[in-house]
Amino acid sequence: MSRVSKPYDPKQIEKKWQGIWDVEKAFAATDDYSKPKYYALVEFPYPSGQGLHVGHPRPYTALDIVARKRRMQGYNVLYPMGWDAFGLPTENYAIKNKIHPKVVTENNVKHFKDQLHSLGYSFDWDREVNTTDPTYYKWTQWIFLKLFQAGLAYKSEMPINWCTSCKVGLANEEVVNGVCERCGSPVVRKVKSQWMLKITDYAEKLLEGLKDVDYIEKVKTSQINWIGRSEGAEVEFSLKDKEDKLVVYTTRPDTLFGATYMVVSPEHPYIEKYKDEIRNWDEIMAYREMAARKSDFERTELAKEKTGVQIDGLSAIDPVNGKEIPIWISDYVLMSYGTGAIMAVPAHDERDWEFAKKFGLPIIQVVDGENVDVQEAAFTDVATGKMVNSGFLDGMEVAEAKRAIIDWLAEQSVGHRKVNYKLRDWVFSRQRYWGEPIPIVQCEKCGYVPLSESELPLELPEVDSYMPTDNGESPLAAMTDWVNTTCPCCGGPAKRETDTMPQWAGSSWYFLRYTDPHNDQALASQEALDYWLPVDWYNGGMEHTTLHLLYSRFWHRFLYDNQVVPCPEPYQKRTSHGMILGENGEKMSKSRGNVVNPDDIVAEYGADTLRTYEMFIGAFDLSASWSAEGVRGCRRFLDRVWKLQDMLTEEEGYSDKLETKLHQTIKKVSQDYEALKYNTAIAAMMALINDFYKENQVTRGEYKTLLTLLNPVAPHMTEELWEMLGFGGRLYQTSWPEYEEAKTVEKKVEIAVQINGKTKATVGIDIEADKDFVLAAAKEALGDKLAGNIVKEIYVPGRIVNFVVK
C-alpha cells in the first residue's frame, strides 16, 4: 500500500514495447480465413516533405482503438498502412532541388514511417504498399487497361490551365486569382486532347450503391449532391433558316412558353460553325477570350454582375409556339454541364431574370401564384403555382404540366424526358512526370492500342528534367527513345502516350492490394478478396468525400461488374474526422506560424499522451483547436493512472462500492469507442480514476479492467503496468472486459422534482420504488411550495417528477 512507484517514463517504455510488438508480430493479420475478420482502414497519407502533421494521428488513433479492441474481441483484424506517393509537391521539390522524385519519395516515406512507428500504431507493416512501386502500379495500369477495353477510357478535348509565361499546364491549385503561382503571369484555358474516364456511365450505380452502405449522413448527402441527378427534358430549338437544332436541357420544360431568349456557352461549337453569318464576330471573340480567363467557379457565381453578348445573325425558334427568339452567349453557361446551351425563362429562374433585367429582354410569366409580379422578382416556387399564358398547359399544376409537355415534345419529336447528372467525366491525364505512365501507344494505322498485360508494368523512364515541355506535353515527351516504339497490333512505328495518371489512380484501389500485397499474379488473390472485403470501417477526411471516395467506388464497382472483386461496394461504413486547427483557431500553416510537430509532443510527453490528447480534444467529426495546456492535462491523467499502483490492494474482484461504476464504465467506453465518441470514453475513465483516488484504493480486478479499457488509447503504458504488476501474459492478447447490464443500474437515484417544469427540489429514491411512493415523496420534499390545483402529475421513472399546477 505504501510502496512508491518509480516515475512514469514514456520514452523508455514506448521504445521497449514498440520493439516487442515488432518482434512478436503482435498485430499481423493472419491468413487463417476461418476466423471472423475485421478490416479497418484509414486513408493512406501523401508522404510530404514536411513530415507528419498533428492532423494525421487523429484518424489513425481512432481506428487504431477500434482495431485493438476488435483483436481483444477475437477478430482477425486487418489494419494496414501505405503511401500515396505520386504527386505534384514531390515533383516540384524534385525540380527545384534537382533530386529524382523517387529519391525524394523514399526519404519522405522513411521519415513518415519512423514517425508513425513512434506513435505505436497496430498497423500490419508487412502489408505496406506504395503507389509508386512498379509492382504496385503494374496493377493500376492493369485496371486502366480493363477500363480502356470496356470503352470507359476515351480521349477528349479538354481545357487545361495554361501559364502564358512558363508555357506549362498548371493544376488548379497553382492558379491564384487567375495568375500563375510561380511567375504571376496570366493563366488561360488551353484546349488539349486528354484521357477521360467515363464515370458518368456509373452515375446511377454509384447513387444506387449508397442505399446499402452505412456512411455518416453528411458523406452520403455530399455524394448524392455531387452526382447531382435531376429529371427534366431535352428540347430541340431549330436555328432559324438552318438545318441544325440547338439542344437544351431543362428541369423546367413546363415553362417552355416563357422562354424569351437562349444562351449558349462562349465555347459552343455553333459559334465556329456559323462564323460567316455572325455579324459581330469581333465582339463575340473578345468576350470568349475574357471568359477563358475565368474559372467555372467564377463564371457561375450568382452574386456577380451578369455579362453577355447577343449573337447577331443567329436566332432560334421556340418549338411550342414557333416564336423567334434571340441567342446570346454568356459565361455562366458551361460546356461541361448539360448541352452547353440553355433556354432562358426569366420569369421563373433567378439567373435568367437578372440577365434579362440587365439587357432589357422580355419577361413572360407562365406560372401564376398569389401576389406574384415577375417584373419584380423571378417566381420559382413549383409547389403552388398554376400554368398561364401556356396554351394547352393553362390551368395545370407545375408537376402535371411537366408530364404533359414532355409527352407533347415526344409526340412532336422535338424533345424527350432526360435524366441529367452534374457529375462530369474524370479527366485522367496529367502533363507531368511523377505519375503512372498510361499504357497506351498511338499507331497511325491502328489508333490507340493498349499494351498487353505481359508488358506491365510500363515503368517510368529516367529523364534529365521533370519540367513539363513548353508545348504543354509531359516531360516524357522529350524522351524520344522511350516514346518511339512499335505498335503491339501491327508492329509498325508508334508513339507511347506521354501523359501520366492523376494521383487519384493509385488511391482508387489500394485497399484491395492490402488484402494480398505481395501477389505477382493478380492484384490480389480471389481467396483474400473474398475473405477481407468489403472494408468494414473506412475513415477519412471530409475533403475526400466527393472525389477520392467516388472515384474509388467507381473503380470498385467496375471491377465488380468484371468479376474481379466479390462485392459491389468497397466500404461498408464510412466516417469522417474533423481538422485540427492551431491554438488560435486557424488552420495550421507555416505562414501563420501555428504548426505543431507531433515529434515534439512525443519527445516531451510521450506517444500515449499525444494519442490520448488527440482523442480527448473534442467531438471526432468536428474541427478542434490545439491546446498545449490540454496536452498537459492528458499527461496528468496518465500519471494518475500510473500512480494508482501505489493504492493497489490484493483483491481480485471489484469493491462493493465501485462495482456499479465499473460496469457503467465498461459499457460506456465499449459503446463510445464504436460511436466515434472517444472524448467521452476518456472522460468516463477519468471519472473512474477520480473515484479510485477518493477511495484511496484500487483492487487488482479494478485496475485490470481500467488498463484493458485504456489500452487501445494508451497502449504502451498500460502494457508496461500489466507486466510490472504481474497480471499475466500480454495485455494486447487479453480479452475485452464484459459488463452485466443489471449491474450498471444505480439502486438509489436522486430525481428532480419540478413544478410547471422548473426544478424546485430533489428527492432520493430507490430505483424500484413505485409511482405512488415517488409522487408522495416528491410532494413531501416540496412542502409549502406546492400550492394551487395539481392539474397533472408526470413521472419519468428514475428521472423526474413534474407537477402541473394552476
Next chain:
RNA sequence: GCGGAUGUGGCGGAAUGGCAGACGCAUCAGACUCAAAAUCUGACGGGGGCGACCUCGUGCGGGUUCAAGUCCCGCCAUCCGCACCA
C-alpha cells in the same frame, strides 16, 4: 453561386425532449514544503441574499410541449469543399 457543417462558462467541450455546464484546462483557496515546483483536497456561469434560497442564462426572433441546448418556422454569424492539391 452550389454543396456540407458549426454556434453552450474565462477556454476545449458534455448532455436517448427530462436537474444545462460531465470530463479536462485556466484561475482561486487549503494541505505538504524553509521555499518553489510537482502532488493531493476543495471552490469555480451571471446577478441578488448572512442564509437553507431567489433569479437570469445554450448566436437572434417566433412557435410546439407539462418540460426545449435538443423538435418546427424565420434570421444572423463563422468555418470547410467545389472536379489538375491530396
